[in-house]
Amino acid sequence: xxxxxxxxxxxxxxxxxxxxxxxxxxxxxxxxxxxxxxxxxxxxxxxxxxxxxxxxxxxxxxxxxxxxxxxxxxxxxxxxxxxxxxxxxxxxxxxxxxxxxxxxxxxxxxxxxxxxxxxxxxxxxxxxxxxxxxxxxxxxxxxxxxxxxxxxxxxxxxxxxxxxxxxxxxxxxxxxxxxxxxxxxxxxxxxxxxxxxxxxxxxxxxxxxxxxxxxxxxxxxxxxxxxxxxxxxxxxxxxxxxxxxxxxxxxxxxxxxxxxxxxxxxxxxxxxxxxxxxxxxxxxxxxxxxxxxxxxxxxxxxxxxxxxxxxxxxxxxxxxxxxxxxxxxxxxxxxxxxx
Amino acid sequence: xxxxxxxxxxxxxxxxxxxxxxxxxxxxxxxxxxxxxxxxxxxxxxxxxxxxxxxxxxxxxxxxxxxxxxxxxxxxxxxxxxxxxxxxxxxxxxxxxxxxxxxxxxxxxxxxxxxxxxxxxxxxxxxxxxxxxxxxxxxxxxxxxxxxxxxxxxxxxxxxxxxxxxxxxxxxxxxxxxxxxxxxxxxxxxxxxxxxxxxxxxxxxxxxxxxxxxxxxxxxxxxxxxxxxxxxxxxxxxxxxxxxxxxxxxxxxxxxxxxxxxxxxxxxxxxxxxxxxxxxxxxxxxxxxxxxxxxxxxxxxxxxxxxxxxxxxxxxxxxxxxxxxxxxxxxxxxxxxxx
Numbered sequence: 165x166x167x168x169x170x171x172x173x174x175x176x177x178x179x180x181x182x183x184x185x186x187x188x189x190x191x192x193x194x195x196x197x198x199x200x201x202x203x204x205x206x207x208x209x210x211x212x213x214x215x216x217x218x219x220x221x222x223x224x225x226x227x228x229x230x231x232x233x234x235x236x237x238x239x240x241x242x243x244x245x246x247x248x249x250x251x252x253x254x255x256x257x258x259x260x261x262x263x264x265x266x267x268x269x270x271x272x273x274x275x276x277x278x279x280x281x282x283x284x285x286x287x288x289x290x291x292x293x294x295x296x297x298x299x300x301x302x303x304x305x306x307x308x309x310x311x312x313x314x315x316x317x318x319x320x321x322x323x324x325x326x327x328x329x330x331x332x333x334x335x336x337x338x339x340x341x342x343x344x345x346x347x348x349x350x351x352x353x354x355x356x357x358x359x360x361x362x363x364x365x366x367x368x369x370x371x372x373x374x375x376x377x378x379x380x381x382x383x384x385x386x387x388x389x390x391x392x393x394x395x396x397x398x399x400x401x402x403x404x405x406x407x408x409x410x411x412x413x414x415x416x417x418x419x420x421x422x423x424x425x426x427x428x429x430x431x432x433x434x435x436x437x438x439x440x441x442x443x444x445x446x447x448x449x450x451x452x453x454x455x456x457x458x459x460x461x462x463x464x465x466x467x468x469x470x471x472x473x474x475x476x477x478x479x480x481x482x483x484x485x486x487x488x489x490x491x492x493x494x495x496x497x498x499x500x501x502x503x
Numbered sequence: 504x505x506x507x508x509x510x511x512x513x514x515x516x517x518x519x520x521x522x523x524x525x526x527x528x529x530x531x532x533x534x535x536x537x538x539x540x541x542x543x544x545x546x547x548x549x550x551x552x553x554x555x556x557x558x559x560x561x562x563x564x565x566x567x568x569x570x571x572x573x574x575x576x577x578x579x580x581x582x583x584x585x586x587x588x589x590x591x592x593x594x595x596x597x598x599x600x601x602x603x604x605x606x607x608x609x610x611x612x613x614x615x616x617x618x619x620x621x622x623x624x625x626x627x628x629x630x631x632x633x634x635x636x637x638x639x640x641x642x643x644x645x646x647x648x649x650x651x652x653x654x655x656x657x658x659x660x661x662x663x664x665x666x667x668x669x670x671x672x673x674x675x676x677x678x679x680x681x682x683x684x685x686x687x688x689x690x691x692x693x694x695x696x697x698x699x700x701x702x703x704x705x706x707x708x709x710x711x712x713x714x715x716x717x718x719x720x721x722x723x724x725x726x727x728x729x730x731x732x733x734x735x736x737x738x739x740x741x742x743x744x745x746x747x748x749x750x751x752x753x754x755x756x757x758x759x760x761x762x763x764x765x766x767x768x769x770x771x772x773x774x775x776x777x778x779x780x781x782x783x784x785x786x787x788x789x790x791x792x793x794x795x796x797x798x799x800x801x802x803x804x805x806x807x808x809x810x811x812x813x814x815x816x817x818x819x820x821x822x823x824x825x826x827x828x829x830x831x832x833x834x835x836x837x838x839x840x841x842x
C-alpha cells in the first residue's frame with residue numbers, strides 16, 4: 165500500500181487522531197478491525213480452528229538501531245511476529261500495534277513505517293486489527309501482537325520432539341547476525357552483493373509461513389530461530405525433555421556466510437549463537453525425510469537435516485570427526501525474554 | 504495470587520528466563536497460555552462467540568508517574584484494557600503483556616507488579632496469555648492486549664446511537680482527574696478520606712465488566728470514559744453521526760468531587776475534560792430507563808441519565824437554564840491515540 169501525504173516540514177505534527185486516520189486506518193483492511201472506530205476489534209469464532217496469539221516488543225537501540233530506516237523497523241517488528249505464527253504452523257490473520265513515538269518523531273518516518281506495514285500486509289495477507297499510539301520521552305518502542313489460525317489441535321509446539329527424530333532447519337543460518345555485524349562495523353565483507361544479502365537478512369526477515377503450515381502433519385516440534393540456533397534448539401530439547409546432536413558441518417550456510425567463514429573460522433559463533441534469522445528449526449520422524457525434501461522443493465525453500473534428537477539432555481555440537489565442540493556463545497545476549 | 508520470593512538486594516537481576524519462570528509463568532493460569540512454553544498461545548474457537556481484542560500502551564511519566572507504585576502501574580495497565588472489553592459488552596478472558604523494563608528495574612518492583620496482576624486476575628477472572636519482556640534505556644513501557652468473549656454479533660459499538668436515545672454514565676465522573684491533580688499537588692483536599700477516595704480512583708480503576716455485559720441488549724452505543732466525558736461522548740456522536748445534549752447538573756459526582764467543586768466552580772473542567780474514570784458512557788432507547796435503573800440497582804453500580812442524543816452534531820453541554828456552555832477543555836491533552 166502506498167500512502168501519499170503532502171510534503172511537510174519534518175517536525176510537523178498531526179494530532180493522534182489525524183495520524184491514526186491518515187496512516188493507520190488504511191491498514192485496517194480486515195472487517196474484524198471495525199475501521200479502528202471502536203474500543204476494540206471483533207474476531208468472529210472460526211469453528212474448527214484455534215487462534216494462535218504471539219507478542220514481540222522491540223526497542224530502538226536494543227532490537228534495532230536508532231539509525232535503521234522506518235522500513236527496516238516495520239519489517240523486523242511485523243515479521244518477527246509472523247515468524248512466531250509460522251513456527252506454530254499458523255496461517256497469519258491480523259496484528260495489533262502499540263507504538264510509542266519518541267519526542268523527535270516525524271511524519272515522514274511514520275508515513276514510511278505505515279507504508280512498509282501496508283506492503284507487508286499485502287505480501288503476507290494480514291491486516292491491522294487495532295492498537296495504541298502514544299508518545300514517550302524514551303526511544304521508539306513497538307509492541308505487536310499477531311494472530312493466526314491453525315486447524316484445531318494442529319499447532320506445532322516445542323514439546324513434541326522424540327529421540328530418533330531428525331533435526332531440520334530452513335534456509336541458511338547466521339546471515340542476520342553477520343548482517344548486523346556488517347552494519348555496525350564489527351565485520352567486513354569486500355563483496356558488495358554478498359554484503360547486501362547479509363544485511364537484508366537482518367533488515368527484512370522472511371517469515372516461513374507456508375513452510376510452517378505445511379509442516380503441521382510432518383514435524384514433531386518447531387520453533388523459529390530468533391535467539392540463535394543453539395539457544396532455540398535448547399528451547400525444544402528442554403520443553404521436549406530430550407537431547408540433540410547437531411553436526412556443525414551440516415548447518416546450511418549462504419554463499420556469503422560461507423565465504424566469510426572460510427576466511428575466519430571464529431565466525432562459527434555467528435552460526436551457532438547469532439539470532440534473528442527467523443528460519444524454522446523443527447524436528448520430524450526420520451521417515452518423513454523424503455516428504456520434507458519434496459515439500460521444500462515445491463516451496464523453493466531450502467530444508468536441511470542438521471542432526472538428531474537423542475535421549476540425552478541439552479544440545480551437543482559435533483565436529484566432522486564426531487567430537488563434541490565446546491560451545492561458548494549459545495545465544496544473542498541482549499536481555500529479551502520472548503515467552 | 505501471592506508470589507513469595509526471598510529478599511534480594513534491590514539491584515539483583517534475574518535472567519529473563521528466570522524472571523519469566525518465577526514471576527510470569529505463575530500468572531499463565533489458563534490452558535490457552537500453554538504455560539508460556541511456546542512461541543505463541545492457542546485460543547480454541549468458541550462457537551457462538553466473537554473474540555473482542557483491545558490494546559493499550561502506557562509509558563512511565565505519561566500515563567502514570569514514575570513514582571507510582573508497581574501496584575498502581577499494574578492496576579492501571581490491566582484495568583484500562585479490561586474497561587475497553589467492558590465497553591464492548593465482553594466477558595474478559597485473557598491478556599498478553601509486553602513490558603520494557605528500564606535500566607534501574609528491581610526484582611522487588613517486578614515482584615509487586617506481578618503480584619498485583621495476580622490479584623486482579625483472580626478478581627476479574629482473566630489470565631496471562633503470553634507476552635514479551637525486554638529492556639529499554641528509556642522509561643518503563645507496558646503494552647497490554649486484552650481479549651474477551653461476547654455472543655456473536657452482540658458487542659456494544661460506538662456507532663449505534665439514535666436521536667432520542669438517553670445518554671447514561673455509570674459511577675461518578677471527574678474523580679480520577681481530581682485524584683491525579685491531588686497526587687501532583689495541582690489540587691488540594693483538606694479531607695483525608697475524600698482525598699484517598701479520589702486518588703484511588705486514579706490508581707485502581709474499576710472496569711465495569713458486569714455492567715457492560717448486562718447492557719448488550721439494552722444499550723445502543725457504548726464507550727468507556729478514558730479520554731474525558733466530552734471527548735468520549737464525541738467519539739460516540741461522530742461514529743453514530745448524531746449530536747448530544749448533556750446537562751451539566753445531571754453529571755453524577757462523588758461526594759468528594761462535589762465538595763471540591765462547591766469550593767471552586769472552575770473544577771468543572773475536571774468533570775467534562777478529565778479522563779481515566781473508566782466508567783461506562785452509553786446510550787439507550789428511552790423505554791429502557793426502568794430496566795437500566797433496576798439493573799444498576801442489582802449490580803450496585805450508579806447509573807445516571809445525563810442527556811439526550813440529538814439529530815445535530817457534536818456535543819453541547821447545557822447549564823441548568825438550558826443554555827449551551829462554551830467548552831474550552833474537552834479532553835485530557837496527553838498525546839495518546841487509542842484506536
